[in-house]
Amino acid sequence: MDYFPLFLDLRAQPCLIVGGGEVALRKAGLLQAAGAQLTLVAPGLVEPLAARVATGEYAHHARTWRRGDEAGMRLVIAATDDAQTNAAVYAACEAAGILVNAVDDPDHCRFIVPAIIDRSPLVLAIGTGGNVPVLARLLRSRLEAWLPHGYGALARLAGSWRERVKARLGDPLQRRRFWEGTLEGPIAERALAGDLAGAEHALESTLMAYDGEAATQGAVYLVGAGPGNPDLLTFRALRLMQRADVVLYDNLVSAPILELVRRDAQRIYVGKKASNHALPQQDINRLLVQLARQGKTVLRLKGGDPFIFGRGGEEIEELAAAGIPFEVVPGITSAAGASCYAGIPLTHRDHAQSVTFVTGHRRADQIELDWPRLTSTTETVVIYMGVAQVPHICEQLIAHGRAPATPAAVVEKATLPQQRTLIGTLATLPGQIAAAGIKPPALIIIGSVVTLAERLDWRKDRAT
Numbered sequence: 001m002d003y004f005p006l007f008l009d010l011r012a013q014p015c016l017i018v019g020g021g022e023v024a025l026r027k028a029g030l031l032q033a034a035g036a037q038l039t040l041v042a043p044g045l046v047e048p049l050a051a052r053v054a055t056g057e058y059a060h061h062a063r064t065w066r067r068g069d070e071a072g073m074r075l076v077i078a079a080t081d082d083a084q085t086n087a088a089v090y091a092a093c094e095a096a097g098i099l100v101n102a103v104d105d106p107d108h109c110r111f112i113v114p115a116i117i118d119r120s121p122l123v124l125a126i127g128t129g130g131n132v133p134v135l136a137r138l139l140r141s142r143l144e145a146w147l148p149h150g151y152g153a154l155a156r157l158a159g160s161w162r163e164r165v166k167a168r169l170g171d172p173l174q175r176r177r178f179w180e181g182t183l184e185g186p187i188a189e190r191a192l193a194g195d196l197a198g199a200e201h202a203l204e205s206t207l208m209a210y211d212g213e214a215a216t217q218g219a220v221y222l223v224g225a226g227p228g229n230p231d232l233l234t235f236r237a238l239r240l241m242q243r244a245d246v247v248l249y250d251n252l253v254s255a256p257i258l259e260l261v262r263r264d265a266q267r268i269y270v271g272k273k274a275s276n277h278a279l280p281q282q283d284i285n286r287l288l289v290q291l292a293r294q295g296k297t298v299l300r301l302k303g304g305d306p307f308i309f310g311r312g313g314e315e316i317e318e319l320a321a322a323g324i325p326f327e328v329v330p331g332i333t334s335a336a337g338a339s340c341y342a343g344i345p346l347t348h349r350d351h352a353q354s355v356t357f358v359t360g361h362r363r364a365d366q367i368e369l370d371w372p373r374l375t376s377t378t379e380t381v382v383i384y385m386g387v388a389q390v391p392h393i394c395e396q397l398i399a400h401g402r403a404p405a406t407p408a409a410v411v412e413k414a415t416l417p418q419q420r421t422l423i424g425t426l427a428t429l430p431g432q433i434a435a436a437g438i439k440p441p442a443l444i445i446i447g448s449v450v451t452l453a454e455r456l457d458w459r460k461d462r463a464t
Ligand code: SAH
Pocket: 227, 228, 252, 302, 303, 304, 305, 306, 307, 308, 309, 310, 332, 333, 334, 335, 338, 383, 384, 385, 386, 411, 412, 413, 414, 415, 416, 440, 441, 442, 443
């Protein structure tokens, strides 16, 4: 190990920055965030630094550095654009035993500043020993994306309970188990989702009831997996996929998305093709309750958004009735996916002022659509589950007054590499769909916005 990592408490500590440019500005921001009492030495300052000096946040000596400026400082950063000055600052600090860093000059650094991810009080620091700062920054952006933003709040909450947990649970091993259960389970998830009061309440009751065994309270996460392309998952969805004990998924959830579920999670296919449900809805609802009661973290993974033609509402009504904690995570609904990936904006100032999502699914052998409502020429209509019924749908729209020449498109397997888009009119689309053998999942988009695809379909010229 070339450098010893540590976290330094700089609150109210005198710190010096030599220099007044952009680099000094960045370092000043960091030191200020850590509560340091900051002095700048530089003949001139960039505007934001000057402003902070004016408000009294920093002290400033408007001149070049002199030996002796370092006296009494905890930490000094040399950030001038003159290598000689920086080296002289370094030498003076070394002689006085003061921590010193000359920016971008590893030979003149007693300490180096890592790339950091700030979820205060949780802070991650990454260093490459001054070898490849770019690598540290790349890693940082990956970790930034991976680490939920709520971790800071969770750490603060845990910190505020530390003493009370210690008083209640004398045995260190028992305490560790308690914290492991808390930081991995539904309590943490609540805090990460922003419900701190709920998390605190749950923490308190879990602590009071704690009997040494990891308290197992299950929870159900109803998660939208988007239209199929794994790049379109939300961070929250991905995180829950990697935490679940058991996953219930249906046929809209694509294989590459299932790949991202935790390896040892149990997977249960609950199907859902138009007429051939692998599990009746009632049984799915009941299974969710049962699994959660066993203390499991249950992920109900659904295509698109769980609250758009996904029966998500029905599934959680049952959970709510059974008193099981649950959370709903939105997903990109397939209409949004198909729209973007086919270059068909659903609204457009010149074409459509509103958009309606309807289902073409039959119930008791009837499509229950309010046809007269769907005939406005300034409205886009998106039909989910409509492929099988497309001749009937187009016929009815025409019969109720939409022009046969109204542009219409079908987008099959939207956002996936196999996506196919056909463009036609209400009069031609049924024939085109039959001829091309389009199969679900596919969406039908009707309205004048469809004509924009000719110019806006950014995927058209791809090699794939
Ligand atoms: N909750 C889902 C919809 C479920 S209903 C959502 O928000 O998208 C199932 C219908 O969604 C399918 O019949 C099809 O019309 C549509 N659908 C889902 N994924 C699709 C995809 N990748 N491409 C096209 N249509 C899709």
